[in-house]
Amino acid sequence: MIGLNKKDFGLFLIVCFMALAAPILLNPFPVDSAMSDFNAGYPALMQKFAIFGIVVIGFNILFGLTGYLSFGHAAFLGAGSYAAVWMYKLLSFNVIFAIPASIIVAGLLSVVIGHISLRRSGIYFSILTLAFAQMSYALAYSVLTPITNGETGLQVYNNDPQVLMGEGALAEPHLFGLNLNNLTKVQVGGWEFTFEVGYYLCAIFLILAFYMSIRIFRSPFGMMLRAIKSNQNRLNYTGVSPKPYTLAAFIISGLYAGLAGGLMAAMDPLTGAERMFWTESGEIVLMSILGGVGTLIGPILGAGAIEYMSAIVSAITSADLKSWFGWLPDWLETIVIYVLYPFVGKGWHLTLGVVFMLVVIFLPGGLVEGGQRIGKLFSRKKPATAPGGSATPAE
Amino acid sequence: MGILEVKGVNKRFGGLQALGDVNLSVQENTVHAIIGPTGAGKSTLLNCLVGKLIPDSGSVMFDGQSVLGRKPFEINQMGISRVFQTPEIFTDLSVIENVMIPCFAKRDGAFRMHAIESVSSEKGIREQAETMLADVNMLDKRDMHTASLSRGDKRRLEMAMCLVQDPKLLLLDEPTAGMARADTNNTIDLLKEIKEKRNITMAIIEHDMHVVFSMAERITVLAQGTPLVEDTPDNIKGHPKVREAYLGEAQV
Amino acid sequence: MQDIIIQILNGLDKGSAYALIALGLTLIFGTLGVVNFAHGALFLVGAFVAVTMQRILNLSYEVIDESQTDFLGNPLKVDTPYVIGWFGESAGNTLIDWAVPLAIFLAIPVMLIIGFVMERGLIKHFYKRPHADQILVTFGLAIVIGEIVKAFYGANPIQTPAPSSLPRTIDFGTWLGYEANAIVYPTWRLVYFFFSAIIIAGVFAFLQFTTFGMVVRAGMADRETVGLLGINIDKRFTIMFGLAASVAGLAGVMYTPILSPHYNLGMDFLVLSFVVVVVGGMGSLPGAVLAGFLLGILQSFASMNEVKAILPGIDQIIIYLIAIIVLLVRPRGLMGRAGVMED
Numbered sequence: 001m002i003g004l005n006k007k008d009f010g011l012f013l014i015v016c017f018m019a020l021a022a023p024i025l026l027n028p029f030p031v032d033s034a035m036s037d038f039n040a041g042y043p044a045l046m047q048k049f050a051i052f053g054i055v056v057i058g059f060n061i062l063f064g065l066t067g068y069l070s071f072g073h074a075a076f077l078g079a080g081s082y083a084a085v086w087m088y089k090l091l092s093f094n095v096i097f098a099i100p101a102s103i104i105v106a107g108l109l110s111v112v113i114g115h116i117s118l119r120r121s122g123i124y125f126s127i128l129t130l131a132f133a134q135m136s137y138a139l140a141y142s143v144l145t146p147i148t149n150g151e152t153g154l155q156v157y158n159n160d161p162q163v164l165m166g167e168g169a170l171a172e173p174h175l176f177g178l179n180l181n182n183l184t185k186v187q188v189g190g191w192e193f194t195f196e197v198g199y200y201l202c203a204i205f206l207i208l209a210f211y212m213s214i215r216i217f218r219s220p221f222g223m224m225l226r227a228i229k230s231n232q233n234r235l236n237y238t239g240v241s242p243k244p245y246t247l248a249a250f251i252i253s254g255l256y257a258g259l260a261g262g263l264m265a266a267m268d269p270l271t272g273a274e275r276m277f278w279t280e281s282g283e284i285v286l287m288s289i290l291g292g293v294g295t296l297i298g299p300i301l302g303a304g305a306i307e308y309m310s311a312i313v314s315a316i317t318s319a320d321l322k323s324w325f326g327w328l329p330d331w332l333e334t335i336v337i338y339v340l341y342p343f344v345g346k347g348w349h350l351t352l353g354v355v356f357m358l359v360v361i362f363l364p365g366g367l368v369e370g371g372q373r374i375g376k377l378f379s380r381k382k383p384a385t386a387p388g389g390s391a392t393p394a395e
Numbered sequence: 396m397g398i399l400e401v402k403g404v405n406k407r408f409g410g411l412q413a414l415g416d417v418n419l420s421v422q423e424n425t426v427h428a429i430i431g432p433t434g435a436g437k438s439t440l441l442n443c444l445v446g447k448l449i450p451d452s453g454s455v456m457f458d459g460q461s462v463l464g465r466k467p468f469e470i471n472q473m474g475i476s477r478v479f480q481t482p483e484i485f486t487d488l489s490v491i492e493n494v495m496i497p498c499f500a501k502r503d504g505a506f507r508m509h510a511i512e513s514v515s516s517e518k519g520i521r522e523q524a525e526t527m528l529a530d531v532n533m534l535d536k537r538d539m540h541t542a543s544l545s546r547g548d549k550r551r552l553e554m555a556m557c558l559v560q561d562p563k564l565l566l567l568d569e570p571t572a573g574m575a576r577a578d579t580n581n582t583i584d585l586l587k588e589i590k591e592k593r594n595i596t597m598a599i600i601e602h603d604m605h606v607v608f609s610m611a612e613r614i615t616v617l618a619q620g621t622p623l624v625e626d627t628p629d630n631i632k633g634h635p636k637v638r639e640a641y642l643g644e645a646q647v
Numbered sequence: 648m649q650d651i652i653i654q655i656l657n658g659l660d661k662g663s664a665y666a667l668i669a670l671g672l673t674l675i676f677g678t679l680g681v682v683n684f685a686h687g688a689l690f691l692v693g694a695f696v697a698v699t700m701q702r703i704l705n706l707s708y709e710v711i712d713e714s715q716t717d718f719l720g721n722p723l724k725v726d727t728p729y730v731i732g733w734f735g736e737s738a739g740n741t742l743i744d745w746a747v748p749l750a751i752f753l754a755i756p757v758m759l760i761i762g763f764v765m766e767r768g769l770i771k772h773f774y775k776r777p778h779a780d781q782i783l784v785t786f787g788l789a790i791v792i793g794e795i796v797k798a799f800y801g802a803n804p805i806q807t808p809a810p811s812s813l814p815r816t817i818d819f820g821t822w823l824g825y826e827a828n829a830i831v832y833p834t835w836r837l838v839y840f841f842f843s844a845i846i847i848a849g850v851f852a853f854l855q856f857t858t859f860g861m862v863v864r865a866g867m868a869d870r871e872t873v874g875l876l877g878i879n880i881d882k883r884f885t886i887m888f889g890l891a892a893s894v895a896g897l898a899g900v901m902y903t904p905i906l907s908p909h910y911n912l913g914m915d916f917l918v919l920s921f922v923v924v925v926v927g928g929m930g931s932l933p934g935a936v937l938a939g940f941l942l943g944i945l946q947s948f949a950s951m952n953e954v955k956a957i958l959p960g961i962d963q964i965i966i967y968l969i970a971i972i973v974l975l976v977r978p979r980g981l982m983g984r985a986g987v988m989e990d
Contacts, residue, residue, distance in 0.1 A: 003513060004513075005513075005515060069779050069782070116971065116975065119975060119978075120974060122778060123682055123778055123782070123929075124925065124974060126782065127921055127922065127925045127974070128970075128971060128974055130918065130922075131922060131967040131970045131971055132967070132971065134918065134964075134967050135964045135967040135968065135971075138960065138963035138964045138967070139960065139964065141963070142959075142963055143959055143960030143964075215510065215511050215513070216510050218513045218514055218515070219509055219510045219511060219512055219514060220499050220503075220507075220509045220512060220514055220517065221507075221508060221509050221510035222510070222514075223488075223492060223495070223496065223499075223514055224496065224499070226485070226487060226488060226492075227485050227488065227496050229487065230486055230487040230488055231484065231485050231486065234479075234483040234484060234485060234556075235468075235496070236466070236467040236468050236471075237445065237467050237468070237471055237476070237477045237479075237483070238468070238471060238476075238496060238497045238500050238556065238560075239468050239472045239497070239500035239501065239504075239505060239560070240468055240496070240500045240505055240506070241466070241468045241505040241506050244506040245506065248508060248510075252510075279914070282786065285786075289783055342794075342795070342798035346797075346802075347794060347797070347798055349790060349793075349794045350790075350791060350794035350795065350797075350798065353787050353788070353789075353790030353791035353793075353794055354787075354791055356783075356790070357784055357788060357791065360780060360783045360784040360787060361769075361772070361784060364780065
């Protein structure tokens with residue numbers, strides 16, 4: 001089917017279904033219920049799932065398949081966003097210009113950074129990419145102010161040329177007049193589901209990105225990338241030049257990040273240098289590890305898990321904790337809340353750090369490996385198949 | 396004219412003359428062994444042939460073209476394949492994939508952006524790899540992970556990866572180093588079988604005289620970076636200079 | 648000339664901090680073969696040991712002062728630090744004033760213990776794992792340490808002043824024969840520089856002149872051989888990690904008057920220190936120190952207005968730019984050896 005084998009096609013259908021039905025699937029709790037805080041089916045969060053899903057899918061082609069750990073991918077994300085906002089400023093708010101521009105600009109930047117960084121491997125490569133990203137951040141923050149508007153951040157002003165913007169055209173991002181902020185709310189019993197144009201744009205790109213990644217994984221090119229990760233020396237003596245392969249992988253991951261940056265600017269037409277800061281790159285790395293490096297579905301799981309944590313855990317207050325643990329004896333309640341409080345709200349990064357360490361230590365394969373282990377527990381009799389069929393490293 | 400012609404190759408590492416005026420001619424369709432005591436410069440010479448090192452002076456011609464200044468992958472594309480002392484294989488990949496990669500390299504050259512095609516649609520390549528695996532009696536292991544292969548199987552696999560490219564010259568760097576006698580004999584049998592089936596040119600760097608004398612048709616003896624003699628195995632056996640070079644390593 | 652001296656001096660304090668962190672990173676990397684992304688966090692812990700020391704010395708009890716009354720006419724309650732109660736007004740105040748230098752005595756045992764625990768509890772299990780895993784797990788640990796600090800001390804920078812009994816500035820120029828006020832330099836920065844110099848010298852002397860140091864150096868040069876000699880390296884590794892942690896911690900303690908510590912300080916310094924290590928040459932101790940000072944001083948020169956007029960923003964990117972150039976021109980760094988981290 002569409003160039004995929006049966007197993008991959010099944011996985012692809014699942015991802016399609018999850019992406020398209022996310023507004024329903026992620027809102028399992030009725031609006032009035034106590035659990036409604038845990039609903040994730042609102043547009044802003046779902047957009048993040050999809051956008052970071054795209055970044056990490058691309059990153060996974062570089063890190064997961066090829067084994068090059070980049071600590072600078074936020075630079076491409078930021079570059080993509082800047083390019084998109086510039087398209088709004090120069091042409092119009094139609095994202096049909098902004099998104100291709102963000103992909104192209106990020107692609108060009110990745111050619112330059114990749115070409116230089118890939119002269120080294122291992123930790124040196126990581127440090128080089130980190131240095132480039134920090135440089136991009138510093139440049140965007142101060143030196144390139146005419147282009148990036150420095151600290152203030154780049155946004156569209158009334159006196160911008162916007163040459164393709166006709167009379168009365170929408171003054172926010174749209175696709176041929178379809179406002180990306182349009183949304184429809186559907187009430188079903190106690191539940192409420194929100195369907196937003198912007199999210200569906202992201203979801204469609206996520207599906208495309210995922211499809212491309214399956215094709216790359218299963219292609220001879222993907223096999224070469226895995227060979228590079230496995231044994232570059234042997235590959236050299238097999239008549240294959242690793243550099244163009246690694247560069248291609250680097251650029252592909254840069255294009256994915258650029259697309260994501262463009263989508264960010266499509267959801268919210270402004271951007272700033274902080275999108276390039278190295279902690280952003282670090283977060284991409286975290287997502288990719290948490291989900292499962294080198295697996296197909298891992299990036300989506302990782303991006304989803306971290307964005308969910310950041311949205312939900314960071315919104316938990318001490319009052320929430322009190323209401324959940326109020327049934328405990330007072331002294332125990334005090335202890336439990338004292339222990340848990342640093343992990344929620346503003347402290348959610350602590351949760352993130354702890355979870356991340358536990359994953360690296362005990363579950364190097366990330367959530368996908370975790371899923372496989374659980375799957376094996378339940379299906380001892382049957383021959384073990386990977387859930388999602390994506391994680392077997394060699395296939 | 397041999398297929399491989401090494402003329403006047405010198406290589407110094409700081410104050411150490413690793414290779415001094417090495418001449419070597421490997422004829423097509425022969426098994427040519429390069430022997431010599433430890434430190435004689437065997438590995439340095441091999442590295443000069445495959446592009447890992449560049450000699451300070453001299454020429455290395457393969458099939459009428461100079462290999463000097465070319466990268467290892469370019470030299471491989473010219474038709475030289477190399478077997479390492481400890482098998483170098485793609486440990487995260489399956490056995491069949493290990494063999495398919497050299498097939499792709501042979502067909503597509505050093506780089507091709509075939510990112511959309513699917514590996515499973517490459518029927519020709521798969522068949523080629525399967526035939527090769529059958530040749531080295533590993534077809535039943537084709538879907539195994541290479542990490543779980545025995546050392547002997549890893550060696551066979553590496554050999555298959557080299558042979559599937561149908562090289563004009565196969566370089567073997569101490570293919571039996573560190574092996575037990577039984578494994579060594581198996582490897583010798585494998586090599587002989589390959590030689591019979593494919594009539595391939597081989598250059599073997601070897602320490603173990605047993606291997607050398609059971610296979611080689613020509614032998615070059617290297618000592619202190621210079622070729623001492625080059626002759627047939629029978630003549631080498633009794634050669635006084637060789638005895639001298641190997642004094643203390645009385646395996647001859 | 649004066650300007651140049653001023654810029655060099657300005658670069659020294661940052662350079663000292665970079666050098667100290669990079670030294671520890673290199674010690675850990677050279678001996679244990681571990682890439683420690685949590686090293687900046689150790690610097691951070693040191694800085695907060697100083698903050699803690701300050702707070703401990705300021706722990707107070709209430710004294711009712713009958714001679715004064717508040718606006719309601721009640722006797723005034725006055726907070727009196729315990730140390731003043733114990734040692735009297737002047738000695739107590741001096742102790743509080745010297746909180747940062749005193750914190751060194753607290754930092755050494757604290758950092759050693761943290762170092763030992765970290766190595767035994769976590770790092771040890773990562774010796775055989777790929778460098779990427781080491782980077783990732785220590786990166787996670789760095790986040791955790793930073794967040795714990797945030798949970799206890801909040802997110803805002805905390806002022807930890809240098810002892811006020813020291814003169815704020817010294818007229819450095821007069822030492823070199825310039826007229827008065829030609830080169831005025833904050834005293835504490837000079838203290839920091841000399842402090843770093845002593846620690847660096849101490850580490851090198853320790854490695855050079857003790858048997859322990861000799862084994863460690865041998866281990867850095869050729870790990871396998873030393874292992875074959877039957878020397879128990881494990882224990883030495885733990886001690887080395889503790890030592891490197893202490894160096895980072897002390898660097899952090901003494902840096903607090905220069906930069907008020909906040910929970911993200913460790914990450915800021917970590918990124919730069921890694922660049923320093925790579926520029927110096929991975930695995931080379933002198934390289935780490937040299938590159939630390941070099942980059943600190945270059946950064947200070949790049950922030951001169953004259954330079955910025957020609958190359959705007961150069962001060963922001965100079966370190967990264969140099970790192971990129973060095974890595975491409977001299978892939979092993981300024982003083983690196985062959986074969987380190989070249990898989």
